Amino acid sequence: MSDFIQLVVSGIALGCLYALVALSFVIVLRATGVFNIVPGGVVLFSAYMVYNFHVTWGLPFGVAVVLTVVLCAAAVLLLDRVLFRPITNHGSGHGTFFAVLLVGIGMLTVAEGLVVAIWGSQPLSMNDPWGLSKITIGSVSLTDRDLSVIAITLILLGAFWYLLQRTRVGVSMRAVASDPEAARVQGINPAVISAVAWICATVAAVLAGVMLGTAVGGGINPTIDQISFLALPALILGGAGSIGGCVLGGIVLGVLQSLAEGYAPASFGSGFGQVVPWVVMIGILVIRPSGLLGSRAMRRA
Amino acid sequence: MSAQVMDETPPAASPASAGLGHEAEVRKEMRLVSSWWAWAGIAAFIVAGLFIPLSTSNALMISLLTSGAVYGIGAIGMNVLNGYAGQVSMGHAFFVAVGAFTAVVAGSKWNWPLPAWLLAAAVVGAVTGALVAPLALRLQGIYQLILTLGLVYIGTYIFTNWTSVSGGDNGIAANLRLNLGSLNLGDLTIGSEQYSYSQGLLLVSWLLCGLCVLLVHNIMRSRAGRAMIAIRDGGLAAEVAGASPARTKINVFALSSALAAVCGALLAAQLQYVSINEFDWQLSIQFIVMIVVGGVGTSWGPVIGALAISAVPLYITTYAAQIPFVKQPTGSSGGFGIMPGQLSLVVYGLLLAVFLVLQPRGLVGLATGIARPVARRFPRRSTRRDRHGPVTS
Numbered sequence: 001m002s003d004f005i006q007l008v009v010s011g012i013a014l015g016c017l018y019a020l021v022a023l024s025f026v027i028v029l030r031a032t033g034v035f036n037i038v039p040g041g042v043v044l045f046s047a048y049m050v051y052n053f054h055v056t057w058g059l060p061f062g063v064a065v066v067l068t069v070v071l072c073a074a075a076v077l078l079l080d081r082v083l084f085r086p087i088t089n090h091g092s093g094h095g096t097f098f099a100v101l102l103v104g105i106g107m108l109t110v111a112e113g114l115v116v117a118i119w120g121s122q123p124l125s126m127n128d129p130w131g132l133s134k135i136t137i138g139s140v141s142l143t144d145r146d147l148s149v150i151a152i153t154l155i156l157l158g159a160f161w162y163l164l165q166r167t168r169v170g171v172s173m174r175a176v177a178s179d180p181e182a183a184r185v186q187g188i189n190p191a192v193i194s195a196v197a198w199i200c201a202t203v204a205a206v207l208a209g210v211m212l213g214t215a216v217g218g219g220i221n222p223t224i225d226q227i228s229f230l231a232l233p234a235l236i237l238g239g240a241g242s243i244g245g246c247v248l249g250g251i252v253l254g255v256l257q258s259l260a261e262g263y264a265p266a267s268f269g270s271g272f273g274q275v276v277p278w279v280v281m282i283g284i285l286v287i288r289p290s291g292l293l294g295s296r297a298m299r300r301a
Numbered sequence: 302m303s304a305q306v307m308d309e310t311p312p313a314a315s316p317a318s319a320g321l322g323h324e325a326e327v328r329k330e331m332r333l334v335s336s337w338w339a340w341a342g343i344a345a346f347i348v349a350g351l352f353i354p355l356s357t358s359n360a361l362m363i364s365l366l367t368s369g370a371v372y373g374i375g376a377i378g379m380n381v382l383n384g385y386a387g388q389v390s391m392g393h394a395f396f397v398a399v400g401a402f403t404a405v406v407a408g409s410k411w412n413w414p415l416p417a418w419l420l421a422a423a424v425v426g427a428v429t430g431a432l433v434a435p436l437a438l439r440l441q442g443i444y445q446l447i448l449t450l451g452l453v454y455i456g457t458y459i460f461t462n463w464t465s466v467s468g469g470d471n472g473i474a475a476n477l478r479l480n481l482g483s484l485n486l487g488d489l490t491i492g493s494e495q496y497s498y499s500q501g502l503l504l505v506s507w508l509l510c511g512l513c514v515l516l517v518h519n520i521m522r523s524r525a526g527r528a529m530i531a532i533r534d535g536g537l538a539a540e541v542a543g544a545s546p547a548r549t550k551i552n553v554f555a556l557s558s559a560l561a562a563v564c565g566a567l568l569a570a571q572l573q574y575v576s577i578n579e580f581d582w583q584l585s586i587q588f589i590v591m592i593v594v595g596g597v598g599t600s601w602g603p604v605i606g607a608l609a610i611s612a613v614p615l616y617i618t619t620y621a622a623q624i625p626f627v628k629q630p631t632g633s634s635g636g637f638g639i640m641p642g643q644l645s646l647v648v649y650g651l652l653l654a655v656f657l658v659l660q661p662r663g664l665v666g667l668a669t670g671i672a673r674p675v676a677r678r679f680p681r682r683s684t685r686r687d688r689h690g691p692v693t694s
Contacts, residue, residue, distance in 0.1 A: 029443075035442070035443045083654065083658070086658060087657070087658060097442055097443070098383075098389060099657045099658075099661075101389075101443075101446070102589060102593065102653050102657055103653060103654045103657055103658070105586055105650075105653070106590075106649065106650035106651065106652075106653035106654045107650060107654070108650070109583075109586070109646040109647065109649055109650035110646075110647050110650040110651065112646060113644065113646045113647035113650070114647070229450060229582065232447040232450065233447065233451070235443075235447065236444060236447055236448075268462075269458070269461065269462030270461060270462065271457070271458050271461055271462075272458065274454065274458070275454055275455055275457075275458040278451035278454045278455055279455065281447070281448075281451060282436065282448065282451060282455075285436065285439070285440070285444075285448060286436065
């Protein structure tokens, strides 16, 4: 039983990571109308930058994270301005979607190359900012890191929910998402909205990167941007476009993956846990194509 | 990627030409090869395809040209899916893997001759593609992309654990024979000249690549091919005109994955070793880069792109010492510098960005841009592209 609880908790922590990354995609998708994979590159870079500020330069952990958020946000806004805006301004529809996606994936490969060039390809280890102590409740022992991940994710989600539902900026963002023309007529500047969305996405991605970087045994390596692909089933499962859907999808998949890794018999072969989210996703697509909480309009061919 | 490929489709004849004139015009449009320079290109291709493999023994040259042809076939498949039919896929690597392992089983384990293992790979690839299609065709955009990406992960899981076929993580040796009846292309002797396995494979790959270009070019002029393009450009209008989207998309997936599988089979023959770890999503991206660089929705673009893209890692590793900031493979960590393998990734990413933003028509578009003023002086046939406005992707 205590095994089960541990697996579920670490599954929720993993799911929170998926949710954070999926969330950064959804925010940009909703504000700009185009899916962009660049937050995945932010996940990668931020882990290394926090490592650089915190471990190499000896800055306090919090300062390192804030500095990373600022720098990443600036870089992402610049990328949006010089690279993605020209593409989205040029055309619309399928072509734009694909061009933005491909340029984003191109940037992801550039990011991987740069990270290896600057920091090398060996995995690095953050100096354990959470203090890898364990909390033991009865026979269940939970790592501090898992609990921190869950707590931080929930706080951030709460903040985002408040921002989107209760503030002027959030209302404008939803207005732009539902009808850009009408929003413009109301005096909403889409450029400002998309900048705010990019900054929110950057915050979520940086936190995901930091938490990935502090994973037990995992550490920082040049392939952690893979999470930007692994988080995509969460996007599908929840139904793109809703924050709650992302979180629900991420946590469901994280728990399933964790349980599969814990309980699958050896005959299922290696890598079974990692493939579970994809299989679940395909199952969902067959049975309920609109996702758990999603709307139908966006995905049908 | 909604590149307009109108030069591949017979457009409606102008109302001025009626009767016999109209028929002649249609016949002219339906001609497979429509200009003297296309004929010259084909002649040059056949001569070069026969001459180069038999004349050079430069290992780098042979390896580059073979990769160009082999990846070119895969890129043609990607082009069918993406360029002509407008479907998005990150799953190409999966079908390449299916083809490679089919070839290993048929050619290496069961010792089938060349045509048999190639055909087996193509058939298995087409069937797998047709099976996946019903899932993929329900979705579009990012959803289709994620679904096809899932294929790559699921394929990796299946093949990693299906060790009798794939050798698991260690990979498996592929000793494929290049036998064509009693003629062994892997060990060819003409006169007193002895030719190696790699030269024979180069010959086979280029001829197959040429065949695939011709095949796809031809299919795209047929009713089924025009339906694919119509579905891309306007699904509802195509349906009204009698093209069934479901059947068309299944055709597209089957054709595209068959070509990917043939690419995989030839890849196994070239490397003589297959490991599932080669077939990750980055391979799928490579195919996308190839068609973008070469020219989306053109018959020759994918092959030209494949040649250009295969040249990148090869030349980077060969001339690593001369390029600034590139580390030698021996120095694994520390200091500023890019590993040769990483540098090609960076180059792919930059090529993708540069071509999509500045030259969405790719190298073929660049070439026709230069050739158009020349072609205009020969009034037999000019390219019909400029009529359709700028390309959005």
